[in-house]
Amino acid sequence: MPDLSADELRRYARHLAIPEFGIAGQRRLKAARVLCIGAGGLGSPIAMYLAAAGVGCLGLVDPDVVEITNLQRQILFGEKDLGKKKLDAARDRLLDINPHLNVQVYAERFSAHNAMRIAADYDVIIDGTDNFPTRYLSNDVAVWLKKPNVYGSILRFDGQVGVFAPHLGAPCYRCMCPQPPPPGLVPSCAEGGVLGVLPGLIGTMQALEAIKLITGIGQPLLGRLLHLDTLSMRFRTLNLRRDPDCPVCGDSPTITQPIDYEGFCGISHTPAAAPDVPAMTVHELKQLRDAGDDHFLLDVREPHEQAICRIAGATLIPLGDLENRVAELPKGKRILVHCKSGGRSARAVTKLRELGFNDAWNISGGIIAWAREIDPTMAEY
Numbered sequence: 432m433p434d435l436s437a438d439e440l441r442r443y444a445r446h447l448a449i450p451e452f453g454i455a456g457q458r459r460l461k462a463a464r465v466l467c468i469g470a471g472g473l474g475s476p477i478a479m480y481l482a483a484a485g486v487g488c489l490g491l492v493d494p495d496v497v498e499i500t501n502l503q504r505q506i507l508f509g510e511k512d513l514g515k516k517k518l519d520a521a522r523d524r525l526l527d528i529n530p531h532l533n534v535q536v537y538a539e540r541f542s543a544h545n546a547m548r549i550a551a552d553y554d555v556i557i558d559g560t561d562n563f564p565t566r567y568l569s570n571d572v573a574v575w576l577k578k579p580n581v582y583g584s585i586l587r588f589d590g591q592v593g594v595f596a597p598h599l600g601a602p603c604y605r606c607m608c609p610q611p612p613p614p615g616l617v618p619s620c621a622e623g624g625v626l627g628v629l630p631g632l633i634g635t636m637q638a639l640e641a642i643k644l645i646t647g648i649g650q651p652l653l654g655r656l657l658h659l660d661t662l663s664m665r666f667r668t669l670n671l672r673r674d675p676d677c678p679v680c681g682d683s684p685t686i687t688q689p690i691d692y693e694g695f696c697g698i699s700h701t702p703a704a705a706p707d708v709p710a711m712t713v714h715e716l717k718q719l720r721d722a723g724d725d726h727f728l729l730d731v732r733e734p735h736e737q738a739i740c741r742i743a744g745a746t747l748i749p750l751g752d753l754e755n756r757v758a759e760l761p762k763g764k765r766i767l768v769h770c771k772s773g774g775r776s777a778r779a780v781t782k783l784r785e786l787g788f789n790d791a792w793n794i795s796g797g798i799i800a801w802a803r804e805i806d807p808t809m810a811e812y
């Protein structure tokens with residue numbers, strides 16, 4: 432175990448005062464290497480608290496740049512970071528919190544191609560991305576590398592935390608959820624929204640679980656899933672069991688190396704360009720509108736999205752209501768469908784064509800493309 436310098440002894444005085452933690456716990460933290468996947472809403476408190484607490488090496492994986500919509504919850508970043516690579520801004524902030532930290536940054540998407548190589552160097556893996564492909568990927572990689580995987584997820588007002596570690600006798604994520612939900616059933620935070628404080632709560636608990644795993648104090652959430660409902664402020668703990676038929680950690684595993692996680696989760700990299708969905712660009716839509724074309728413009732977003740921005744003349748029917756409200760659509764007329772960025776509207780066009788609306792078209796890139804390329808005065812979200 433590494434020794435602590437005079438500065439470190441002063442810096443961590445409040446840790447050293449805890450009898451169960453003490454110098455031994457602090458030296459374990461200093462020796463530890465933790466990988467945090469994602470430097471967003473969950474990654475912010477995870478990285479900042481682990482840096483402050485004295486983790487020796489922190490790896491961060493994130494390909495994104497800082498956008499204005501991040502600042503509502505991603506407390507690693509501020510106004511001065513807008514447009515910067517997240518990991519450049521994160522490194523500066525974390526070293527300002529604790530110059531003893533060794534920060535390793537990977538400005539790339541955590542993928543089947545790099546996951547094993549990146550994760551192999553770390554003792555604990557924390558999934559701070561909250562999307563299904565990365566959740567399954569980080570789970571599988573952690574199982575194969577025999578490292579604990581600290582899981583967190585958030586949506587609107589609810590969150591979950593758990594620790595998956597078959598090598599410690601606990602289940603993995605696939606024991607609980609062998610298959611992802613159908614695409615579109617569980618909205619992403621971008622679609623469904625998230626209260627800004629919630630990733631702070633869940634990410635902080637993930638950081639705490641990592642510290643417990645590293646220092647050996649307390650009982651980590653092994654074999655238990657913590658559910659938090661912030662509106663009623665109720666915490667529930669569900670017990671989880673290992674599934675002997677689990678495809679990754681079971682007795683006869685069928686998945687033994689990284690797979691196509693986007694495909695497994697039904698997610699295409701370019702949903703707006705789904706090959707069998709007839710589509711047109713926002714420029715083509717503009718030309719039709721300018722020419723006085725007689726079409727029906729359908730917006731399949733949610734009402735709260737339409738309250739932010741709308742294309743004049745569009746009729747709102749949220750994707751989930753479409754089948755029940757199909758009688759409101761004109762038969763025999765061209766129907767042009769848009770959503771925020773083209774994914775939901777592509778599914779709507781597929782459904783409409785199945786229902787006999789043979790002149791239904793998807794607007795590629797959705798209202799965000801319209802705002803960027805046709806009407807720059809329109810609000811984006």
Ligand SMILES: [Zn+2]
Pocket residue numbers: 597602603604605606607674677678679680681
């Ligand atoms: Zn499993």
